[in-house]
Amino acid sequence: MSHLLRAFPAFLRVSIQAMLQYRGEILLWCMWGIVNPTVLYVMWSAATRGAPDGKIAGLDQNGFAVYYFFLLIVGHLTAAWDVYNMSYLVRKGQLSPLLLRPILPMWESLSSNLAYKITTLMFAAPMWLIFILITQPSFQTEWWQVGLGTIALLLGAALNYMLCYTVALVAFWTTKLDAVGEIYFGLGMLLGGRMAPVDALPPYLQIASELLPFKWMFAFPVEVLAGMRDDVNSVTRGLLIQAVWVVLVVMVFRMGWHLAVKRYSAVSG
Amino acid sequence: MAQIEVEHLGKTFKVPEREAGLVASIGSLFRRRYRDVRAVDDINFTVDAGEIVGFLGPNGAGKTTTLKMLSGLLHPTAGEARVLGHTPWKREADYLRRISMLMGQRSQLQWDLPAIDSFYMHGAVYDIPKADYQQTLDELVELLAIGPVLKKQVRTLSLGERMKCEICASLLHRPAVLFLDEPTIGVDVEMQARIRSFIGQYNRNHGATIILTSHYMADVTALCKRIIVIDQGQLLFDGSLAALSQKMAPFKVIKIDLDLKCDDYPFAEIGEVISCDDRKVELKVPKAEAAAATAKLLTDLSVLDLTIEDPPIEDVIKQVFGGRTQRDDAEATETAGASA
Incomplete structure (x- = not known):
């Protein structure tokens, strides 16, 4: 453990340095991150104007502004992309040098993930402010919701990261993983409340979203932070479900990693 | 110690294989063939x-x-x-x-x-x-x-x-x-x-x-x-x-510097001629015959210098692997291991 405590800050430092080499790319990634929620906000906001009581799934125009504002933040801070990275590393044989180290390659990947989130904040935060200036949302969130919402956000980020990395292990068997990445991303959009708030989904999709982990990565932290969940018990139950998911995925990862490394054939030398 | x-x-890889061409590609979508390749x-x-x-x-x-x-x-x-x-x-x-x-x-x-x-x-x-x-x-x-x-x-x-x-x-x-x-x-x-x-x-x-x-x-x-x-x-x-x-190349290389140009001497009867450049000749002879060949050369010719050497290690290795064509399958073993 002490070894990890020394290695991880070193990974993080080097990852941040590597990220800072590409300021242009950081800006473009931030723009990519803001475009999708903004477009969806505009769409739902327009739809509320046509609704009989000006509301869809209990949200009016201001409700959607608040929801998508927090989705911008949650989407940014929970981002994970190893499902795309891993197949490249396996196919190009670039995992070999990482496997030769006396430390799980996941730690370096996690440091890159955090480095991205830290370095992109300087561009992302002003964009979030611009979103507020344009949409002028009125926030109803109470302080306890900010506190528990932050914990939900951290658990959501941990869950998305671990699940994404675990799904990425499929690359050890299929080598090419782009389609798996798209399915994962698509499910996150639909069942994670990114395309639309979960309450706006058809009932059968709401059940699926309750049972699968995607809602607990994105929609749940957003709902708490946006003040849409005003029952402490409901929030506590959600946090517990998130924690159970994290533990479950970590266990699956540990088993999967062992099998994956055994399977690894060092493609391309 | x-x-x-x-x-x-030992290491055996399962390597996918198919014939060239579009039809074979489509066929491999439905029925994939694998071959075991023993890399080690x-x-x-x-x-x-x-x-x-x-x-x-x-x-x-x-x-x-x-x-x-x-x-x-x-x-x-x-x-x-x-x-x-x-x-x-x-x-x-x-x-x-x-x-x-x-x-x-x-x-x-x-x-x-x-x-x-x-x-x-x-x-x-x-x-x-x-x-x-x-x-x-x-x-x-x-x-x-x-x-x-x-x-x-x-x-x-x-x-x-x-x-x-x-x-x-x-x-x-x-x-x-x-x-x-x-x-x-x-x-x-x-x-x-x-x-x-x-x-x-x-x-x-x-x-x-x-x-x-x-x-x-x-x-x-x-x-x-x-x-x-x-x-x-x-x-x-x-x-x-x-x-x-010794084991892989049981021959010696005799290098001779001659006093006179000697085009008509039957070097090939003594050993395999590696090179014959004006007054310098290189011969490859079986180890067992090296002494006799040297004696004959010294008797028949006016020799300025003569050396007997083991063949260069590069030539030995070439001889060991010579004649073998590089096998694509084994190559594939080291370059495309995962049998997806």
Whole structure:
């Protein structure tokens, strides 16, 4: 453990340095991150104007502004992309040098993930402010919701990261993983409340979203932070479900990693 | 004392195959055919502490696959191996901390940053005490003469500079066992010589055990007293370079400087003429006939100088592997392992 405590800050430092080499790319990634929620906000906001009581799934125009504002933040801070990275590393044989180290390659990947989130904040935060200036949302969130919402956000980020990395292990068997990445991303959009708030989904999709982990990565932290969940018990139950998911995925990862490394054939030398 | 013990080690890959063309491609969507390729087939050897062993063989012979099994990257399909008392493919952290594998075509450095940043990260990953780290780094930087390039982005380095930085990163934690897979590939002759000299020095200074694969015979002849020859996954020879020459090339090369031009002498009746250039002739004769051939030449001709030599090791190796075409299947074994 002490070894990890020394290695991880070193990974993080080097990852941040590597990220800072590409300021242009950081800006473009931030723009990519803001475009999708903004477009969806505009769409739902327009739809509320046509609704009989000006509301869809209990949200009016201001409700959607608040929801998508927090989705911008949650989407940014929970981002994970190893499902795309891993197949490249396996196919190009670039995992070999990482496997030769006396430390799980996941730690370096996690440091890159955090480095991205830290370095992109300087561009992302002003964009979030611009979103507020344009949409002028009125926030109803109470302080306890900010506190528990932050914990939900951290658990959501941990869950998305671990699940994404675990799904990425499929690359050890299929080598090419782009389609798996798209399915994962698509499910996150639909069942994670990114395309639309979960309450706006058809009932059968709401059940699926309750049972699968995607809602607990994105929609749940957003709902708490946006003040849409005003029952402490409901929030506590959600946090517990998130924690159970994290533990479950970590266990699956540990088993999967062992099998994956055994399977690894060092493609391309 | 043996630091590396290999017993009946084998690795068989399942490789997908199909005929060329669109129809075959569509067919493979529904019914995929696989073929078993034995990359390493029942090999045995031991390496003592402090030895440098050259691992020779044509492309696809199974050299890299063997090194990958010994470094813990691949699980074998048969046999056992112990390195430093560990089973490599269990990948225990204590084991990985004591070895290093340098792959000439794989980079362990951060591409976008100066090499010094990768070294810093390496020090933390291997939990090297700060004082030891600095001392080893200073020593390696001096021996490899990489001081001027430490602060340059890795992607801007020349291949030779990068290889020296890769070597530096591989050795920062002072591994007791070093697997070097083509450490001089692609670098110029002068840089090859420097890298060779450094590897030899590291072996002498630290008593490290080294297994080296290289396509450059100069690497092997300069560094390795012992070589292991592998082909089609099987161990063909294990012994000294001189013994390889004895076993695999039972002939001598007679070089003659003549006093007079002698075009009409029947050299071909004495041995195989390697070259005949004005007054210089090179003949290849069976070892058993070398003495008689020499005596006849000295009797028949006016000879200024005559030497009898073992054939160059390059020629021996060519002879060992000569006549074999490179097998695509075995090549595929080392370059496309995952049977997806």
